[in-house]
Amino acid sequence: xxxxxxxxxxxxxxxxxxxxxxxxxxxxxxxxxxxxxxxxxxxxxxxxxxxxxxxxxxxxxxxxxxxxxxxxxxxxxxxxxxxxxxxxxxxxxxxxxxxxxxxxxxxxxxxxxxxxxxxxxxxxxxxxxxxxxxxxxxxxxxxxxxxxxxxxxxxxxxxxxxxxxxxxxxxxxxxxxxxxxxxxxxxxxxxxxxxxxxxxxxxxxxxxxxxxxxxxxxxxxxxxxxxxxxxxxxxxxxxxxxxxxxxxxxxxxxxxxxxxxxxxxxxxxxxxxxxxxxxxxxxxxxxxxxxxxxxxxxxx
Amino acid sequence: xxxxxxxxxxxxxxxxxxxxxxxxxxxxxxxxxxxxxxxxxxxxxxxxxxxxxxxxxxxxxxxxxxxxxxxxxxxxxxxxxxxxxxxxxxxxxxxxxxxxxxxxxxxxxxxxxxxxxxxxxxxxxxxxxxxxxxxxxxxxxxxxxxxxxxxxxxxxxxxxxxxxxxxxxxxxxxxxxxxxxxxxxxxxxxxxxxxxxxxxxxxxxxxxxxxxxxxxxxxxxxxxxxxxxxxxxxxxxxxxxxxxxxxxxxxxxxxxxxxxxxxxxxxxxxxxxxxxxxxxxxxxxxxxxxxxxxxxxxxxxxxxxxxxxxxxxxxxxxxxxxxxxxxxxxxxxxxxxxxxxxxxxxxxxxxxxxxxxxxxxxxxxxxxxxxxxxxxxxxxxxxxxxxxxxxxxxxxxxxxxxxxxxxxxxxxxxxxxxxxxxxxxxxxxxxxxxxxxxxxxxxxxxxxxxxxxxxxxxxxxxxxxxxxxxxxxxxxxxxxxxxxxxxxxxxxxxxxxxxxxxxxxxxxxxxxxxxxxxxxxxxxxxxxxxx
Numbered sequence: 001x002x003x004x005x006x007x008x009x010x011x012x013x014x015x016x017x018x019x020x021x022x023x024x025x026x027x028x029x030x031x032x033x034x035x036x037x038x039x040x041x042x043x044x045x046x047x048x049x050x051x052x053x054x055x056x057x058x059x060x061x062x063x064x065x066x067x068x069x070x071x072x073x074x075x076x077x078x079x080x081x082x083x084x085x086x087x088x089x090x091x092x093x094x095x096x097x098x099x100x101x102x103x104x105x106x107x108x109x110x111x112x113x114x115x116x117x118x119x120x121x122x123x124x125x126x127x128x129x130x131x132x133x134x135x136x137x138x139x140x141x142x143x144x145x146x147x148x149x150x151x152x153x154x155x156x157x158x159x160x161x162x163x164x165x166x167x168x169x170x171x172x173x174x175x176x177x178x179x180x181x182x183x184x185x186x187x188x189x190x191x192x193x194x195x196x197x198x199x200x201x202x203x204x205x206x207x208x209x210x211x212x213x214x215x216x217x218x219x220x221x222x223x224x225x226x227x228x229x230x231x232x233x234x235x236x237x238x239x240x241x242x243x244x245x246x247x248x249x250x251x252x253x254x255x256x257x258x259x260x261x262x263x264x265x266x267x268x269x270x271x272x273x274x275x276x277x278x279x280x281x282x283x284x285x286x287x288x289x290x291x292x293x294x295x296x297x298x299x300x
Numbered sequence: 301x302x303x304x305x306x307x308x309x310x311x312x313x314x315x316x317x318x319x320x321x322x323x324x325x326x327x328x329x330x331x332x333x334x335x336x337x338x339x340x341x342x343x344x345x346x347x348x349x350x351x352x353x354x355x356x357x358x359x360x361x362x363x364x365x366x367x368x369x370x371x372x373x374x375x376x377x378x379x380x381x382x383x384x385x386x387x388x389x390x391x392x393x394x395x396x397x398x399x400x401x402x403x404x405x406x407x408x409x410x411x412x413x414x415x416x417x418x419x420x421x422x423x424x425x426x427x428x429x430x431x432x433x434x435x436x437x438x439x440x441x442x443x444x445x446x447x448x449x450x451x452x453x454x455x456x457x458x459x460x461x462x463x464x465x466x467x468x469x470x471x472x473x474x475x476x477x478x479x480x481x482x483x484x485x486x487x488x489x490x491x492x493x494x495x496x497x498x499x500x501x502x503x504x505x506x507x508x509x510x511x512x513x514x515x516x517x518x519x520x521x522x523x524x525x526x527x528x529x530x531x532x533x534x535x536x537x538x539x540x541x542x543x544x545x546x547x548x549x550x551x552x553x554x555x556x557x558x559x560x561x562x563x564x565x566x567x568x569x570x571x572x573x574x575x576x577x578x579x580x581x582x583x584x585x586x587x588x589x590x591x592x593x594x595x596x597x598x599x600x601x602x603x604x605x606x607x608x609x610x611x612x613x614x615x616x617x618x619x620x621x622x623x624x625x626x627x628x629x630x631x632x633x634x635x636x637x638x639x640x641x642x643x644x645x646x647x648x649x650x651x652x653x654x655x656x657x658x659x660x661x662x663x664x665x666x667x668x669x670x671x672x673x674x675x676x677x678x679x680x681x682x683x684x685x686x687x688x689x690x691x692x693x694x695x696x697x698x699x700x701x702x703x704x705x706x707x708x709x710x711x712x713x714x715x716x717x718x719x720x721x722x723x724x725x726x727x728x729x730x731x732x733x734x735x736x737x738x739x740x741x742x743x744x745x746x747x748x749x750x751x752x753x754x755x756x757x758x759x760x761x762x763x764x765x766x767x768x769x770x771x772x773x774x775x776x777x778x779x780x781x782x783x784x785x786x787x788x789x790x791x792x793x794x795x796x797x798x799x800x801x802x803x804x805x806x807x808x809x810x811x812x813x814x815x816x817x818x819x820x821x822x823x824x825x826x827x828x829x830x831x
Contacts, residue, residue, distance in 0.1 A: 035582055037735075045337070052336045055352045083332050092795050099802040101581075102528070106742045109735045110794030117788035122338050128350055228731070232589065239586045270601040277590035284583055285575050 002142040007265040008258070013149045013218070015257020016156040020211035021234035022241070022249035023163070024204030030180045030244035031200050032097070037108035038088060040231015041115035042205050046081040046212030047222040048119055051128055053077065054216070066133055070151070070217065077209040084115075085205030086198055094194070112227070120224040129221045152214050159210060160250065163203070167246065176200060180244070229273075233260075236280050242293020251291060256280075319375035326370035331363050338362055399454060408451040415444040464750055472509075472656055476501050476649045494645035502648045503764055506655055506720060510713060511756040513659040515740040516749060517709030520666060522738065523747035524675065525702035526682030527577075528585040531592025532737055534572075535565040535707040537599060537729035539714020544612040544724045545605070554618040558715050565711025566704040573703040577696055592734055599726040611725025617647065618654065618719045626650065651720050658716060662709045663749050669705070676813070678702050679747075739794050745804030754805050763790050 021043050028036045050073040057064050057072065064072075092107040136147040167173035175196045178186040187193050215230070216222050237256045241248025256276050263275040289295050339359040340352045387394050418441040421428075429437060453460060460467060479500045484493025514536060521529045542561040546552050552560075576587045599606045606612070619625045625632050626647040635642045669675040677698045680688050689695055718724050740759055744752030766782045766789065801807070 029582070035585065049336050051350075052340055052342065052352065055342060055350055056340070059352060080332065080336060083329070087329060087333060092799065095799045096802055102522075102742050102746070103798055103802040105528075106739050107795045107798045109739060110791045110798065113732070113735070113787055113791030114795065115791075117785075117791060119337065121784055121788055123342055126344070128342055130350060232593065232731075235586060236590065239583060243582065268601075271597065274594050274597045277594050280590055281576065281587050284579055284587060288579055288583065290583075 003265070005143050007261050009143070009145055009149060011258035011261035012254060013152050013257070014261060015237075015254035016152050017211045017215055017218075017253075018230065018234045018237045018256050019250040019253025020156060020159065020207045020214075021230060022238040022253045023246060024208050025235050025238040026241070026243055026246060026249040027176075027200050027204050029238070030246075031176060031197055032093070032104070033101075034093070034104040035108065035235070036093075036204075037105065037231075038111035038115055039204065039208060040229075040234065041112045041119075041227035042081055042085050042088075043208040043212045043215075043230060043234075044222070044224065044227030045084055045115060045119065046077045046205070046209030047216045047226065048123060048128075048212075048224075049080045049209070050074070050077040050213040050216050051130060051222055054130055054133075069133070070213070073216075074155075074210055074213045077213050078206040081209035081212070082202040082205045085201045085208075089198060089201040094197075112231075116224050116227055123224065125224060127221050127223045130216065132220055133217050148218050152218060155210065155214060159207065163207070164246070166203070172196075172199060233273075233276065236276065240280050240283055240290055242290030245290070245292040245294075248290060248292035315379050316375050319371045319373075322374045323367040323371035327363050327367040330366035331359075334359055334362050403451045403454045408448060411444040411447045411451070415441055415448060418444070468750070468753065469660070475505055476652050480645075480649075491641050491643065494641075494643045498645050498648055501645070501652050503767070504761055505652045506648070507764060508757050508760045509652070509655040509659050510717060510720075511737065511740060511760045512753050513655065513662055513713045513716075514710060514737045515744065515752045515756050516659065516662040516666060517706050517713065518737050519706075519741050519747065519749070519752055520669075520678075520709070521702050521706035522741050523752075524666070524670065524682065525678040525699060527699060527702060528581060529588045529703075529706070530585045530731070530734055530738065531572075531588035531590070531595075532706070532710055533729045533731070533734040534588075534592040534595040535569060535710030536714040536717065536733070537595055537726075538565045538568050538707075539711030540718040540724045540728070541599065541606065541612075541714075542711070543715035543718040544615045547616050547718070548612060548614060551616070553622065554616070554715070554719055555621060558712060561715035562708040562711040565714065566708040569704040569707030570700060573700045577699040577703070589731065589734075592729075592731060596726050596729055599729070606726075609726055611723055611727075613723045615718050615722050615724065617722070618651070620650065651716075655713075655716055655720075658712055662712075665705075665709075666749060674698065674701055736790075743794070743797050743801075743804050745806035748804070748806035751804055751806030759790065759793065762793065763787075 021039065024039050024042070025036060028034065028039070053073045053076045054069065057069050088111055092111050093104050096103045096107060134147045134151065137144050138147070167176065175186070175191045176199075178189070178191055179193055179196050183193050186196075211230075212222075215226075233256055234253065237252035238249045239252070240255060241250070241252025259276050259279055260272045264272045267275070283291070287293075339355060341355055342350050343353050345351050384395055384398070418437055428434075476497065479497045480493045482493075483496035483500075484490050487493060487496060514532070518529065518532045521527050521532070539561040542564045543554065543557045546557050546560065547554070572588070572591050576584060579587060600609050602608075617626050619627075620634075623632065624634050624637055626634060628642065634640075634646050670679070677688070677693050678701075680691075680693065681695060681698055685695060688698075717728070721728075736759070740755045741752055743759065744750075744755035763786045766786050
């Protein structure tokens with residue numbers, strides 16, 4: 001039982017990270033209808049910026065309180081990563097809006113290749129390890145939970161709260177939901193569609209940057225190719241939850257995290273990705289539009 | 301309305317002022333993007349700790365280049381492009397097109413002279429000019445050669461355009477012969493010609509043709525049936541491992557295993573396709589991606605059979621239908637049969653013709669299938685699935701046949717790949733390969749065989765050529781390695797080409813059924829439904 005709860009906690013930690021990345025996929029899909037393949041690499045860029053900020057802090061100050069360091073890393077990473085995604089949207093996706101459906105997918109794949117190789121060229125191909133930032137571990141009834149995991153839960157919960165407030169209560173969120181339903185009508189009603197889409201990309205990148213910072217803090221290492229696997233898992237999570245649905249992305253993320261850690265705990269660690277992907281395929285066979293996705297009805 | 305027009309005029313009339321402003325914005329944005337990633341490099345010191353190493357000079361160069369690029373675009377290129385569209389007020393003629401001004405007879409002659417002169421003295425260049433200037437001279441020679449070739453193509457463009465397929469196939473057939481003969485002339489001996497041709501036939505010819513074949517195979521799934529498949533490389537892997545395992549364990553010949561590998565890949569296509577083909581568009585995309593990753597994971601982890609990430613080596617070579625072998629130890633080795641000097645080049649040239657035949661087979665089957673009921677059903681499915689259903693087409697079996705046919709060609713290409721490398725490992729079958737193949741299909745123009753072949757030649761040949769650009773070392777310093785930038789440039793090229801031509805190089809649709817005469821339909825008139 002303790003072992004099970006232990007694995008549950010590990011799975012939820014991983015799942016929170018996937019959920020944060022998955023929101024970026026699902027929001028962009030909901031509003032523009034494209035798979036933003038570069039999102040995983042945006043997450044990786046976020047982790048690298050956090051790494052560089054960490055090193056700057058370490059070089060400038062003798063000691064910084066961990067909370068302050070983490071906050072600074074997160075905020076700087078959010079800002080710069082958002083700038084990246086904003087530029088990418090402007091350069092690679094906006095000219096192709098309204099073009100045929102595979103064109104933005106190909107530029108997204110191209111951007112993903114560009115970003116990971118850009119980081120490889122500029123920062124080198126090696127693993128980038130940092131010393132552990134937080135090492136406290138608490139032991140509650142035989143279940144050990146580390147402070148790192150608690151930080152991930154808290155940050156994810158706070159961000160999700162802010163984010164759902166943003167989407168459900170503010171005028172920006174209303175504009176987003178309107179664009180999701182019908183861009184032309186939203187434009188007629190005075191919503192600046194281009195701006196709304198830009199902001200969607202910025203928010204998605206900021207969440208991915210937080211996930212990147214937390215990833216760096218949790219694993220203590222990052223490498224240029226780290227964007228792909230978490231990116232694909234998060235995309236899987238978004239599809240599992242029903243792409244376009246924001247609560248679905250979070251649920252899908254937690255599910256994928258749980259499947260992965262429970263499978264590696266009870267069966268074999270080698271096949272954890274196979275398990276995650278197989279369950280995706282099985283779920284989609286029975287629920288063709290994901291867990292919370294609305295079934296699409298095509299009108300003729 | 302009037303105000304809009306006047307601001308437009310204002311910005312056209314004073315582009316330099318606007319260009320300064322835009323260049324400043326571009327500089328700020330690029331500074332923001334690159335200040336951390338380019339300006340600071342993370343490096344490990346002796347105690348294995350990460351330290352930062354500032355590179356402000358490089359950052360300044362990058363930002364300055366971005367600013368200059370933006371300035372040039374807004375101040376000069378945009379007004380120039382706008383002027384190109386206006387007719388002259390006096391004569392009423394459109395200005396001469398950029399290409400016709402660029403390709404002129406005097407320029408062509410000058411390029412020829414430079415090229416020939418530099419080839420004649422190429423041996424003594426290093427002695428005269430020193431290593432650095434000689435590097436520039438070789439660069440100039442390459443540019444002159446490219447310009448001269450481009451001029452010839454430009455001059456005969458109408459002829460080339462009319463006979464593109466026939467010319468293309470002829471070029472592909474004579475390519476190895478041409479390479480061997482040219483190099484034999486340059487080195488002065490036949491053996492030298494064969495030895496030097498290895499690189500050109502293997503790295504360029506075979507490499508490009510493998511991608512042409514894969515892209516033509518995927519074209520059946522994506523281009524004709526309109527199903528987005530992100531895991532095509534899985535079938536390639538099935539074919540490669542089928543040949544590698546059966547060939548090494550049972551010693552079966554390539555010619556038996558080629559169809560077997562195709563069948564196996566097609567079988568896997570059906571296995572995958574059966575449950576997932578009722579999914580729509582992007583759901584199908586993620587499941588195929590997942591399938592590709594599952595196959596790779598199994599190849600890595602099922603160590604008993606696949607030998608894990610170490611891969612399988614010692615895969616037998618292909619023989620010429622058992623009559624002529626390319627194994628040096630075999631009694632019917634080619635140089636013993638024909639009594640010629642030993643060389644690895646014969647095998648490469650043979651492989652080149654083999655993959656050419658396989659690729660042309662794919663093209664032939666595609667062309668023929670398009671005229672059959674099943675091919676027409678595929679294309680109808682791509683254009684409108686609901687209409688298909690209401691006309692009584694069984695969409696599930698139609699999609700399945702497309703999936704299986706595409707997978708079969710992937711399997712053929714896979715077994716060829718295993719035979720060519722002599723070694724397979726899961727590393728060759730990553731998602732990036734699927735992405736590259738899909739990119740070639742879309743960049744070429746979905747459904748167009750010619751466009752796809754051109755896209756494969758440009759993208760794969762272009763990145764391979766980067767390996768050859770040694771003179772860049774002279775320009776950027778000795779530790780500059782062009783290979784590092786290969787995939788970076790590939791990604792950038794994907795984005796640029798797609799933004800420039802969203803429907804690919806060849807966006808026309810050639811209908812197979814027509815009344816009276818065949819007319820190409822512009823891609824912008826067609827609308828794809830969601831597959």
